[in-house]
Amino acid sequence: MIKVIRTDSSNEDFISLVKLLDSDLALRDGADNAYYAQFNKIDLLKNCVVAYIGGQAIGCGAFKSFEEGVSAEVKRMYVLENHRGKGIAGLVLKELEQWAAELGYSQCVLETGKRQPEAIALYTKHGYQIIENYGQYKGLENSVCFEKTIA
Numbered sequence: 001m002i003k004v005i006r007t008d009s010s011n012e013d014f015i016s017l018v019k020l021l022d023s024d025l026a027l028r029d030g031a032d033n034a035y036y037a038q039f040n041k042i043d044l045l046k047n048c049v050v051a052y053i054g055g056q057a058i059g060c061g062a063f064k065s066f067e068e069g070v071s072a073e074v075k076r077m078y079v080l081e082n083h084r085g086k087g088i089a090g091l092v093l094k095e096l097e098q099w100a101a102e103l104g105y106s107q108c109v110l111e112t113g114k115r116q117p118e119a120i121a122l123y124t125k126h127g128y129q130i131i132e133n134y135g136q137y138k139g140l141e142n143s144v145c146f147e148k149t150i151a
Contacts, residue, residue, distance in 0.1 A: 002052070002053055002058075003053075004092060004095045005052070006049055006099060008046050009046075013052075013057035014042070014062075017057055018042055018078065025113075028115040028116060045075065047062055047063050048060065048062040049062070049092055049095045051079075051091060051092050059078060059080065059091075060092065062075045062096070063075060069105070070107065071106070071108065071147070072100035072108050073108070074108050074109070074110035075110070084118070089122050090126060097148070105151065107149050107150055108128075109131070109146065109147045111137045111144070120144060128146035130145070130146055131147045
């Protein structure tokens with residue numbers, strides 16, 4: 001059975017999973033990784049979730065305010081490789097969306113990379129629409145930005 005908990009970025013399991021995510025992104029993004037890494041700091045994230053099976057942390061995600069009271073930005077989505085394809089990322093994403101809606105946000109936005117086809121498929125499957133790249137991702141060839149109305 002999969003258990004998903006709400007926490008913050010001080011959670012040791014969340015920190016461990018994010019380290020694995022960062023290693024994966026460094027391989028996928030190569031020289032571009034340093035640019036993206038500056039926007040992925042976790043020390044101030046208040047809204048994080050971790051998924052568990054039998055006490056083992058297997059996936060995570062987070063969100064932060066993008067536009068206060070309007071949109072939350074989904075960040076740091078990751079599932080251990082041997083647990084992918086089992087719907088875990090979808091459960092994490094759903095929990096993040098529900099939590100954001102409870103806090104009064106009406107939409108979620110996010111950025112992912114073109115070198116992450118699994119992420120693009122996940123977000124498309126869960127109703128996210130591609131939008132023009134926003135903020136620090138404007139003009140970046142590798143970035144794909146999405147949004148979804150959640151409330």
